[in-house]
Amino acid sequence: MGSLSGRRIVLGVTGSIAAYKSALVVRELVKAGAQVRVVMTPGAKEFITPLTLGTLSGHAVHSELTQDRDAGTWTDHVELGLWGDVVLVAPATAHTLSGMVEGRGDSLLLTVLLSAKCPVVVAPAMDRDMFSHAATTENLGALRQRGVHVIEPDTGELASGLTGKGRMAEPERIRQELTEWFRIQAPLMGYRALITSGPTREPIDSVRFIGNRSSGRQGAAIALELAHRGMLVDFISGPSSVATDHPGIQRIDVETAMDMKAAAEAALKNAMPDTTIGVAAVADVRPAHPIDGKPAKSELPDAIEMVGNPDILAGINALASPACFKVGFALAHGDGKAAALRKLTAKNCDMIVLNSIADKGAGFEHTTNRVDFVHGPDRIDSFELKTKEAVAADLADEVQRQLLQRPPLEQSGR
Template sequence: MGYAAPSSALHGKRILLGVTGSIAAYKSAVLARELQRRGAIVRVIMTPGAIEFIAPLTLSTLTDHPVYSDFTENKDSGEWTNHVDLGLWGDVFLVAPATANTLSAFVQGSCDNFLQAVHLSSRCPVCVAPAMDLDMFAHQATQSNLATLANRGVGIIEPDSGLLASGLEGKGRMLEPAAIADWLEIWFYERAPLKGKRVLLTAGPTQEPIDSVRFIGNHSSGKMGFALARALVQQGAEVHLISGPVQLNDPAGVASIRRVQTAEEMMIAARENFHTYDIAIATAAVADARPKQRSFTKLHRNELPEVIALEPTPDILAHWGEQKKAHQTVIGFALETDDGVASAMSKLKRKNLDFIVLNSTADRGAGFGTDTNQITIFDPNGKAHKFELKSKTEVAQDIVQHLLNYLTL
């Protein structure tokens, strides 16, 4: 279900949704849908108790995937579900609703049902949204279990106060699905690996005027840079984008976007407060040269020069490389028409980059204008990381992952 707002911190997150035997289990259907609407991939695990309240068919239909509730998939053949694999798959194990019984089982480390087995084998963080009657919630045993789980790092999504299924009024109602999704979004955002990092990113082409209507330009669409902006935002970065003329909407969630036309304008924006950024990434296809002279009115046919003399434009990437301090990371892109390895390596060294992303128009589906790209990332020691042909969104995620690995070296 690909209808997510790309700025959501849940975008692309793998959520194991555990459902237990509370009357609030009916809300899990809406929760699964809400998480998916925000771009998460959801797999559902139910306790036998939960199945009394909501049919697995509802959740499997909504998530377009079978629901897990038993150790064995096919009792006749002995086929079993691997709870360990499932535990490793998730970015988070969200148990909503979480019954008093399951909270107690988590504290004890019980393994009496499939959901509890996944809990014990999951390496990802666990979050629970308790749902129960007010007295069950207030009971010392439940409160002590919640305190123990919180101490172990489990995220506790505090229930609401209000009318309960029992007819009583008090604290114990599971938060509404949208509020749980909001809570999880903030939770992910606060753990996002690039949180607090300021990123300066250039994208798109530049246009170097010949006269008031003509320019020297290139075919860069800006798609790769904009996809990278979104991928960086998803990892919590504060992204400041400088874009040449492109036909693209502002990527959601960027802190600022400056639209410029020429290499000179891009350079002015790129130098500004450069020292305040942690990471600078140059995806823009900046013109290397511009006409020495330009006309501010349209040149008529008979006025056009036979030869247009060119002069070099300012080199943004070289400037960043020169100015770079120890805390800063500078990443360049190289678009080549041959295999490009030698020129990419030379650019990496000359411009003092931390790594360089090479794409070659010689590769089918790579380069300008396309929705796909095929890249190789080169480290300063010459090590090459080659990637398959992928959508620019996926390529952007690969680059951000490489950046994260680089920063934690």
């Protein structure tokens, strides 16, 4: 397994003399297992051809905002920005760095950088005096403040004949720093999660349904937190308007408990998760005979026959690997600890996240939650009321503690 195995890297190449080294950067990244898509500025094409970088990366290189003026086609900068786990700009010219600071969109690369939801890493390359200029220093400072990681240039002989700091870091060092940066930023890189989230809707007829008050907020927060830590997340969501845009999240939207079960089984067949997290508020029962169409009020039956839904959490856990860290959520009316301990065993979970509607600000329809992590009778960790994002971070810390004790269950491909 390469040190960057499975990582998706958008490589931005700009108009520096060091652009010739970007061929070696592509090779280093590809050799380490990364998928690389190259975006060049028009200036970069003066220094190295798209053919070279396209051949080495194995993918078409993009450099213009429009593809075919007559046909009205364009390069989808938003799609490229969302595809990557990181955008690496190597070499990064003074011009592109200032464009990033100002938020300009006058090259395809700058629009990709504006659209990207993923982190950004730059490897500046320029002459000594350009690098030491106050404008460059301030621009790099501003980018660092925004979370951009800067791979410092080397000191040595420059293309201009001057000696000083400004030479782009060698491709091998760029690969090493990027790998190390991923390790710190994305400690769960290579691991996979399967999350069910949101409510389900069980149809009475084509219009009416039985549902519940789950908003899908807590599940979405967990999916995003794990994806930010580098995990690939299969996210199976009942009807919820909460967005989960992240390149690491593969979202499957479903309506009913039966759809959710089928989607979860398909995801399990496709790849073994390292953790399963059942946040979904799955309806326990569904109307036995949903009516096709919309009967008038007077035609509705007095009683609706119900049948039990399958236990999705237990079903997923039975199919998952014994080494998988299995988490279930339980919503209680009161204390709920005894019920959570029963659920732990009955559903073959390693941990139950217990929340209670008795706690003010916890559970459905709130942006906050108060939870206990129930590992067993001797270990129940209680947390304060906090935002659902902060609860997601606590859960991700626990997942991380559990998973980093062993390698990923399978080499994840996407």
